[in-house]
Amino acid sequence: MSAVFAVEFAFWQSTIFKLLLAFVAVLIPAGGTVYMYLFKMVSFMQSRLGPMEAGPYGSMQLLAEVGKWAQKEDIVPTNADRRVFVAAPYVVLISTFLLVLVVPFGPDAMFVNFDTGIFFALGVSSVSVIGILMAGWASASKYSLIGGLRAAGQLIAYELPLVLAVVGVVVQAGTLNMQGIVRAQIDGEIFGFGGLGNPYFFTQFIGLFIFLVAVQAELAQSPFDMPIAESELVSGYMTEYSGFRFLLFFIGEFATANIFAFLAATLFLGGWGIPPFIADLMFEAGHDHWAFNLIGPAVMLTKMLLITFVIYWVRFTYPRFREDQLQTFAWKFLIPLALVNIAVTGVLKVVF
Amino acid sequence: MPSADSPTEEEVVVVDEARDALLEAITAELGDAVVASHILPGKDLWVRVANDAWSDTADYLRNRQRFRFFSWLSAIDWMQSPFGRSLDAAVDIADAPTEDAAESEYTGTGADGYTGGETRFQVISRVHSLTTQIGLNLKVDVGDDLSIGTWTKTYPGADWHEREVHEMFGIHFEDHGDMRNLYLPTDFEGFPLRKDFPLMARLVKPWPGIVDVEPMPEVEEPEAGEESSSASPSGATTSNPEDAS
Amino acid sequence: MTAVNDRRQMAYIAAQAADARVNLELEAEGMTLNIGPQHPATHGTLRLVVQLDGEQVIHADPVMGYMHRGYEKLTEVRTYPQVTTLINRIDWLGSFANEVPFILAAEQLMGIEAPPRAQWIRTILFELARIANVTLFLGDMGVQLGAVSPVFYAFRDREYILNQIESATGGRFHPNFDRIGGIKDDLPAGWIAETKSALKEIRDFCDEMEDLIVGNEIYEARTRGIGIIPADVGLSYGLTGANIRASGVDWDVRRDNPVGLAYDQVDWKVWTHPDGDSFARYWVRLQETRESCHIVEQLLDGLPAGPIMTKVPRIIKVPEGEAYIETENPLGVMGYYIVSQGGLEPFRVKIRSASFSNISITPWLLKGTYVPDVITILASLYFILGDIDR
Known part of the structure; x- marks a missing residue:
C-alpha cells in the first residue's frame, strides 16, 4: 500500500485502513452480485421482472431488504442455546472476512501477503463449518439439526476436492503465495508465446471444474443445497434465524460466493492481471506499473462477476442431489479425478 | 330383489x-x-x-x-x-x-x-x-x-x-x-x-328457500331452459325471509 | 437481583432440559419429525409425522383435517345447482373437473342427457382444467427437488389456459359453469382460435420441461427407483390417475367409461409406464398433458352445432334414486355417489376424491425411505389439500 501513496503509515493507521477496505471488498461486491444476479438475472431466467420499484430499475431493493431485516424482531427460540445461537452467524461471517485478506487485487493492493496464502485461504474457509454446526445445534430445532449435520458432512467431504483442485495449480505455479500464483500466470508462456500469459484455465481446466463444483458445495448452493433444502428442511440450519442474524447469514452466504469467485479468478483466470501484450502496450513497466493497483481491482471484479454468473446460473437451474449421492459424487468421482489431475500435472511439470 | x-x-x-x-x-x-x-x-x-x-x-x-x-x-x-x-x-x-x-x-x-x-x-x-x-x-x-x-x-x-x-x-x-x-x-x-x-350455521340462519315457485313447464324455449338452472340460486337473493318457515 | 438470578437459573434449567430432550431423542431409536402442517413441501396443510432413524423413515403417519370443510354435510342442505359452487373448491387447481361428475350423476338420476355441443364443451373445459392443474405439477416437481425455475415457467404458461377458461366461463379458478342438463353459456367468439394458440404454448412448455427436468441427470438420479408402487398394491389402496398408470395399469376412465363426455369421439391414447416410480409418475403426467392438448385440438375442430342446454325444469328436483359417476380428474378418479329422495337437495353425497386415496398409500410407501425421498414421493404422488380434506 505504502508504495502507492509514497507515505509511511503507522501500523494502527494502516490496520484501520485495511479493515475499512476489507468491508468494502466484501460488502460492495456482495451487494452488487446479489442485485445483479440474485434479483435481476434470476428473475429474467424465471421470466419475471424482479424488483422494479425501489430506486431506478429496482437497484435500491437491497437497501430496502436490509432495512426490513434490521427492523425485524430479534427472536431466539426458548430452548435455544442462546450464546451459541447468537454467535453462530458471526463465526460464519468471520471466515468470509478472513478469506478476503489473502486475495491480491493488484501488485501491491492486497491486505496480507502470506507466503502460504492459498493454504491460509483453504484453512479459514473451513471455519464457516463450525458456524453452521453451531447454528444447527443451538437452534434446538430438528430441521436445523438435520441441516447442520448435513452441512457438516457435506462441507467436510468437499474440502478435499477443493484442496486437491488447488494442488494442481500450486504444483504448476511452484508457490503457495497468491501473488506468486498470479505472477506465474502473467509471466507464463504457452508454447513459447507469452502474449496471453498462461492463465491456468488452459492447463488446469479439470482443476477449475472441480474447484467450481466444490465451491458450489461449500456454499451450499443448488445442486448441493441439502443443508438448506427449503422444500425438505424449511431452511436447514437457518430455520430459526430471523431479522438481523438472518441478514448476517445472508451476507455470509453471498459474500463468500464472491470471495470464492475471487479465489477462482486468482487461481485460474490470471488474477488481477490482463493479457501481458495489452499491459505492455499500456505501460512500459507492464504489470509492474503502479496503476495496476487501481486497474487490478476492476479486473478482479470483472472476473469475479464471470464466475459468480456461473455459480448463480447453475444454482437456479439444477435440482439438488440427495445426501448420499452428493457423498458418492465427491468421493467416487471428484476426488479420484482431482488426484489424476495432480498426477498428470506433476508429470507434465517435470517433462516440460 | x-x-x-x-x-x-x-x-x-x-x-x-x-x-x-x-x-x-x-x-x-x-x-x-x-x-x-x-x-x-x-x-x-x-x-x-x-x-x-x-x-x-x-x-x-x-x-x-x-x-x-x-x-x-x-x-x-x-x-x-x-x-x-x-x-x-x-x-x-x-x-x-x-x-x-x-x-x-x-x-x-x-x-x-x-x-x-x-x-x-x-x-x-x-x-x-x-x-x-x-x-x-x-x-x-x-x-x-x-x-x-x-x-x-x-x-x-x-x-x-x-x-x-x-x-x-x-x-x-x-x-x-x-x-x-x-x-x-x-x-x-x-x-x-x-x-x-345439527348443522348449526343453517339452524341459526336458515336459507330462505327457493321462492317464486312455478309448476314444471311442459314445453320451454331452449333459451329459457338454459336460464332456468342458473336462476334458482339467484332467486334466493330476492326472496322474502318470511317464506322460510 | 434475585429476580435476575432466578431468571438465569430458569434459563439454565430450560437449557438443560432442552439438551436432555434432544439427547434423549437422538439416543432413542428414532426422532419424531413433524413435516407440516406448515411446511414448504406439503403445499397446504398436510402434516406428516415421521419417525426418523438418522434420516431414514421408520414410520410415517399423515395427519389431515386441517382444512376439512365438511362438504358432504353441507351438500345436504343445498340445492343441486348450489352444490357445484361448493365442490369447485375441492381440487382448486382444476376446478371445472370437479363439477362434471356431480352434474353427470344428477343428470343420470333425472334421466336426462346434455346435448352434444354441451358435452363437447364440457369435455374441452374438462381437459383445459386438467392442463391447468397438471402444468403446475410439472413445474412444482422441480421445486420440490430443488430446481426453482421450472415452477415459474409453469405459472407463466398456465396463465394462457386460465385466460381461456376465464374467457369462456368468467371464472379463472372456480368456473361454476356446468349446469344440470348442459352448460351455462356458449363459447365466446374467437375462443377456438385463441385456445389453439394457448395449447401451442402448453406444448412448448411440455417440451421445455422435458428438456429441463426429464432430461436432467440429477433429476433422474433423484426420482428413478424412488417410491415404487406395485400395480396390485396401488389398486388395493385405491390409487388412480397417473399414479396408477405409472405403475403399468392401463386404465383410464375417460377411455373405459366415458359417461356423458365426448372422449369416445376423438382419437387419443392412454399413456402408461411400467416402472411405477416417481420418475414414471412425472413422465406419465407430462405425456398426458400433451395428450390433453391433442384431445382438445380435435374437439375444437369437430365441435358440433346445436343447443347447449336440454330441457330442464325451472326448479330442479331430482327423482328418488342413487347414482355413482366417476370421471378421470386431473388428480385421479373422482366420483360422486348421490342418494336422492326426490327433494331439492341431495340426501347424501359421498365425494370420492382422488388425492384422499392417493395419499392413503403414504404410510406403506414411505417406510424405509430417506427424508429427501419423502419429499420426492409426496411431490410425485401429487395431491391437493382440498382434495384430501374435502
Whole structure:
C-alpha cells in the first residue's frame, strides 16, 4: 500500500485502513452480485421482472431488504442455546472476512501477503463449518439439526476436492503465495508465446471444474443445497434465524460466493492481471506499473462477476442431489479425478 | 330383489348381460349372504350383503372376482333429518322442523335406496374390476351395535375410509386396530355426518328457500331452459325471509 | 437481583432440559419429525409425522383435517345447482373437473342427457382444467427437488389456459359453469382460435420441461427407483390417475367409461409406464398433458352445432334414486355417489376424491425411505389439500 501513496503509515493507521477496505471488498461486491444476479438475472431466467420499484430499475431493493431485516424482531427460540445461537452467524461471517485478506487485487493492493496464502485461504474457509454446526445445534430445532449435520458432512467431504483442485495449480505455479500464483500466470508462456500469459484455465481446466463444483458445495448452493433444502428442511440450519442474524447469514452466504469467485479468478483466470501484450502496450513497466493497483481491482471484479454468473446460473437451474449421492459424487468421482489431475500435472511439470 | 324398474329409455329394454352374469356368480358363491341386489342396465350394479359376511365378501370379490381396485367406502344415515329439509321450506311445507327435533328417533323402515335395508345405518362401498370395467356398489346393514367387519385385511386402502366412517358416523370396524379420528380433533364429540347432528350455521340462519315457485313447464324455449338452472340460486337473493318457515 | 438470578437459573434449567430432550431423542431409536402442517413441501396443510432413524423413515403417519370443510354435510342442505359452487373448491387447481361428475350423476338420476355441443364443451373445459392443474405439477416437481425455475415457467404458461377458461366461463379458478342438463353459456367468439394458440404454448412448455427436468441427470438420479408402487398394491389402496398408470395399469376412465363426455369421439391414447416410480409418475403426467392438448385440438375442430342446454325444469328436483359417476380428474378418479329422495337437495353425497386415496398409500410407501425421498414421493404422488380434506 505504502508504495502507492509514497507515505509511511503507522501500523494502527494502516490496520484501520485495511479493515475499512476489507468491508468494502466484501460488502460492495456482495451487494452488487446479489442485485445483479440474485434479483435481476434470476428473475429474467424465471421470466419475471424482479424488483422494479425501489430506486431506478429496482437497484435500491437491497437497501430496502436490509432495512426490513434490521427492523425485524430479534427472536431466539426458548430452548435455544442462546450464546451459541447468537454467535453462530458471526463465526460464519468471520471466515468470509478472513478469506478476503489473502486475495491480491493488484501488485501491491492486497491486505496480507502470506507466503502460504492459498493454504491460509483453504484453512479459514473451513471455519464457516463450525458456524453452521453451531447454528444447527443451538437452534434446538430438528430441521436445523438435520441441516447442520448435513452441512457438516457435506462441507467436510468437499474440502478435499477443493484442496486437491488447488494442488494442481500450486504444483504448476511452484508457490503457495497468491501473488506468486498470479505472477506465474502473467509471466507464463504457452508454447513459447507469452502474449496471453498462461492463465491456468488452459492447463488446469479439470482443476477449475472441480474447484467450481466444490465451491458450489461449500456454499451450499443448488445442486448441493441439502443443508438448506427449503422444500425438505424449511431452511436447514437457518430455520430459526430471523431479522438481523438472518441478514448476517445472508451476507455470509453471498459474500463468500464472491470471495470464492475471487479465489477462482486468482487461481485460474490470471488474477488481477490482463493479457501481458495489452499491459505492455499500456505501460512500459507492464504489470509492474503502479496503476495496476487501481486497474487490478476492476479486473478482479470483472472476473469475479464471470464466475459468480456461473455459480448463480447453475444454482437456479439444477435440482439438488440427495445426501448420499452428493457423498458418492465427491468421493467416487471428484476426488479420484482431482488426484489424476495432480498426477498428470506433476508429470507434465517435470517433462516440460 | 332384482330390478323391477323398466329402463327409462323406451326404445330398447336393455339387458345387461355382463352385470347379470356377475350378479349370478356372486349370488352363487355367497348364497344367502346376498340379501338384495339391483341393476341399472348398462350403468351400475348394487348388491346388499348380510352383516356377518361383509369381510368375506371383500375377500371373495378381490381374490376370486378380480375386483382389484378399491374405490371408496362410506356410510349412509337413512334417518330423515329431524331438523327438516330446510331447503324445501317453500315447497314442502309438511317437512317443517318439529319442536323436539334433537330427541327424535329413527322411525323409518330402512327400506330406502335401491336395495332396501332394515337399519338406520348402511355402510356402502365400491369396488371396480379392471378386467371387465364393471363397478360394484356393495351395501350392508349395520345393526344396533354399530359394528361391522373391516376390509383393511383385503383392501389396505380401506383403512382411512373406515376411520373416516368411524368418526363421522360412529360405526365401529372390528379388527381394524387403529380407529383414531382421521379428520376430527381427538376429543371431538358427536358424529357430524349423522342426520341428527345439527348443522348449526343453517339452524341459526336458515336459507330462505327457493321462492317464486312455478309448476314444471311442459314445453320451454331452449333459451329459457338454459336460464332456468342458473336462476334458482339467484332467486334466493330476492326472496322474502318470511317464506322460510 | 434475585429476580435476575432466578431468571438465569430458569434459563439454565430450560437449557438443560432442552439438551436432555434432544439427547434423549437422538439416543432413542428414532426422532419424531413433524413435516407440516406448515411446511414448504406439503403445499397446504398436510402434516406428516415421521419417525426418523438418522434420516431414514421408520414410520410415517399423515395427519389431515386441517382444512376439512365438511362438504358432504353441507351438500345436504343445498340445492343441486348450489352444490357445484361448493365442490369447485375441492381440487382448486382444476376446478371445472370437479363439477362434471356431480352434474353427470344428477343428470343420470333425472334421466336426462346434455346435448352434444354441451358435452363437447364440457369435455374441452374438462381437459383445459386438467392442463391447468397438471402444468403446475410439472413445474412444482422441480421445486420440490430443488430446481426453482421450472415452477415459474409453469405459472407463466398456465396463465394462457386460465385466460381461456376465464374467457369462456368468467371464472379463472372456480368456473361454476356446468349446469344440470348442459352448460351455462356458449363459447365466446374467437375462443377456438385463441385456445389453439394457448395449447401451442402448453406444448412448448411440455417440451421445455422435458428438456429441463426429464432430461436432467440429477433429476433422474433423484426420482428413478424412488417410491415404487406395485400395480396390485396401488389398486388395493385405491390409487388412480397417473399414479396408477405409472405403475403399468392401463386404465383410464375417460377411455373405459366415458359417461356423458365426448372422449369416445376423438382419437387419443392412454399413456402408461411400467416402472411405477416417481420418475414414471412425472413422465406419465407430462405425456398426458400433451395428450390433453391433442384431445382438445380435435374437439375444437369437430365441435358440433346445436343447443347447449336440454330441457330442464325451472326448479330442479331430482327423482328418488342413487347414482355413482366417476370421471378421470386431473388428480385421479373422482366420483360422486348421490342418494336422492326426490327433494331439492341431495340426501347424501359421498365425494370420492382422488388425492384422499392417493395419499392413503403414504404410510406403506414411505417406510424405509430417506427424508429427501419423502419429499420426492409426496411431490410425485401429487395431491391437493382440498382434495384430501374435502
